Amino acid sequence: MHTKSIKELSSLLRGKKISATELAQLFLARIRQSDLNAFLHVDEELTLAQAADADTRLEFDDATLLTGIPIAHKDIFVTQRWRSTAGSRMLENYVSPFDATVVSKLIDTGAVNLGKLNCDEFAMGSSNENSYFGPVKNPWDKAAVPGGSSGGSAAAVAARLTVGATGTDTGGSIRQPAALCGITGIKPTYGRVSRYGMIAYASSLDQGGPMAKTAEDCAILLNAMAGFDLRDSTSIQRRDEDFTQGLEKPLSGLRIGVPKEYFGAGLATDVEQAVRAALSEYEKLGAKLVEISLPNTSLSIPVYYVIAPAEASSNLSRFDGVRYGHRAKEYGDLQDMYRKTRAEGFGEEVQRRILVGTYVLCHGYYDAYYLQAQRIRRLIAQDFQLAFTQCDVIMGPVTPTVAWDIGDKADDPVANYLGDIYTLSTNLAGLPGMSIPCGFGQGEKNVNRPVGLQLTGNYFDEARLLNIAHKFQQATDWHLRAPEGATAGI
């Protein structure tokens, strides 16, 4: 039951073969038995109340495709009833007085929330080791990281602890953990999904999106999540689209751009092999490969690590111990209260980024760092526009390597930053991007760890991306592979 797709589950629910309550109980039991540390807050009563509502809707034929479908939210989305911690001690016991737009949209469809998912603190990190509440384990190999920052979301979907999950992606935080956990995730075009109620990391880069087993499930979830929101001035006013509509379109004649910069030094052989095999599969489906160039790819790391911390340093100023959240127990004057509260409440990586961000915005450094980074950001966006004159979609690896072991890179922030090289530029340009499972690599450990294929589309091409991903998933079964233990059971 827990391995089924949204469509399959929905038809079982509507056919009264299973109730939303039973389905929720089944997943809650799986979560109870799990030792991945993927969930930060589960409240069975709240979940079962939502499931009961869903059953009522099913009873009265007022159901959508998502009514009764168990999902879970990255703990970056605020929720009225579940705690919202952002993986931080700063918000350890915080409960929001309102639901994020994405959360309330999913409630409207009748989807059932299983709880809140672990993540890197304030979405800063790519291994989930930066969570105050401990790292999440990769269900494929519990010694390995699940990726981040949406590591809890990816691990929970991979371990079939939930049907789908929400994630957020600022520099790869949906795509990278999706790749390392062997699931499907899409980061929509910037502005597609409302950021209202998404605890901000870097406002000009943050974008929420769905993570699930398949492209089809992602399309169904994105239908519910996307849309203009009056409360988010950066959300884009466009006619609503049905992302499931074009899933079956044939791929003949599709031009796939393969950026040469994505296959250079630093890319592990096992990852390259899996990605190249996937590209060959696409050729069999009628697509053509076109070599393209994204010349400023390597600059995306320094540009991202100036802009994102700059925005973060300002976004995180509100956590000052005055109105809510953590406040140091003992302090002298006001400045001392700020210092102690923030030193205690924020973890090391968050503090590092606040410091870097504060520095690059300082008078005298602003032009050299922040403005310069914004200029290069525009060049990176232009590179993509040029590329899209030659191709319809860009494909390459999501990450240079498969998942590494927990603790391996924990003391080396720069090594972590370099791992983001293939995903950052998509956010800098504001483009939609996906990760789909395309094989396995052995890494250095000689154990199977998933490899992801990255798909990048032009602005608002989500429907096309989902179609391209879906056709691949019809031809292959990488997305159906699940870690040991995930398929067994109830």
Add this chain to the structure above:
Amino acid sequence: MQWEVVIGLETHAQLSTNSKIFSGASTAFGAEPNTQACPVDLALPGVLPVMNRGAVEKAIQFGLAVGATIAPVSVFARKNYFYPDLPKGYQISQYEKPVVQGGRVSFMLERDGKQEIRSVQLTRAHLEEDAGKSLHEDYQGMSGIDLNRAGTPLLEIVTEPDMRSAAEAVAYARALHSLVTWLGICDGNMQEGSFRCDANVSVRPVGQKEFGTRCEIKNLNSFRFLEDAINIEVRRQIELIEDGGQVVQATRLYDPDNRETREMRSKEDAQDYRYFPDPDLPPLAISQEWIDRVKAVMPELPDAMRERFVRDYGLPEYDAAVLTQSKAMADYFEVLVVAIGKEQAKQGANWLMGDVSSTLNREGVEIADAPVSAAQLALLLKRIADGTISNKIAKEVFAAMWEAKSDDTNAADNIIDEKGLKQISDSGALEKIIDEVLAANQKSVDEFRAGKEKAFNALVGQVMKATKGKGNPAQVNELLKSKLAG
């Protein structure tokens, strides 16, 4: 040494919108602390700002009124600093690209007993949000925070260092105050902090080109404080320099009780606000169509109204200027003129600038709250025009109307009737009185007949006295002349 004073002003005008600049919370003053602060104002995790278009339109109105450029694209920036009454840890303001650029405010300034027109160049006016309030009393050992004011829209209006005296700065501030209240974009309530000034003050030897080092005096919330603070600061700077010292660039606070300015922070501890464009708000684009729409619903501006009063009502420049000092006065005048007719416009202006203004001043009442309405005054002026009462009696009636505070549009007639002040225009009645006066003043009659013109005036006076001032003066003259000739 002769010193020249150089002043530039930054004025925060609170825009009178119903809701805050980036949230839907109410801006009403005086509510219980923290009852008008929504999640956005409290900077809860996940909230985002949304621009209030009404606030933008008020800024556009201001820009149009001062002849400024309305920027087609302006940018909101974050000004970062920590303070408990600043919930986000940054204030959303405009920094590099303000919505209003340039412009000019003109006003009358008295110099050596003469009124002259002065004009101050504006640098810019930008939109920003207000912070909350810290309350240090009433909380033993702690501070209270009231965030009702957090997010209230402000227009910060910045001048060039164009003013040369405290009096000029006050005249500018008054003109600005009257303009923003005229436009209805700010309620102008200075006690509540809706209109407050920061003054940048420096001195330099007369003839020197370079500016002296300036100090900024913060938060002056009355014209009297503004004038006093500048004068005190100027004296302090001159004394300091003349004693061989140097002015240190600093932010200072004015203490009205001890009549001094005190240093708040010097330039050395000036904060680095780390301004950068707010990624939550796209650049503010203002199209020509939007400007045109705003222009179409804007009230007529004082300058245009002054010219119209001269052109259409034949008022002297001076009268037109006085009547257009405030919107309320101009509106009162227009209602009056419509009722009494254009031909009587000058008479109406005289009354407004005379009895009405002096009574308002004496009683400390604003024209909008005057107990005699424009319609009521119009009837009184009609009664002068149609000869029912004389101008002199009318003053008495006006005073009585002011006292009575009646809403009745016929108040003037009622009082004339009650007090029996109707002018005697009945020739029979007047003739009888004149005959009596002539009989009783044979001496004056003889003198007149002997050629003493003055004696005529004495006789008129006696007749008016006998009528208790109610005799129609023209008729009395005429009748008396014919009697004496006869």
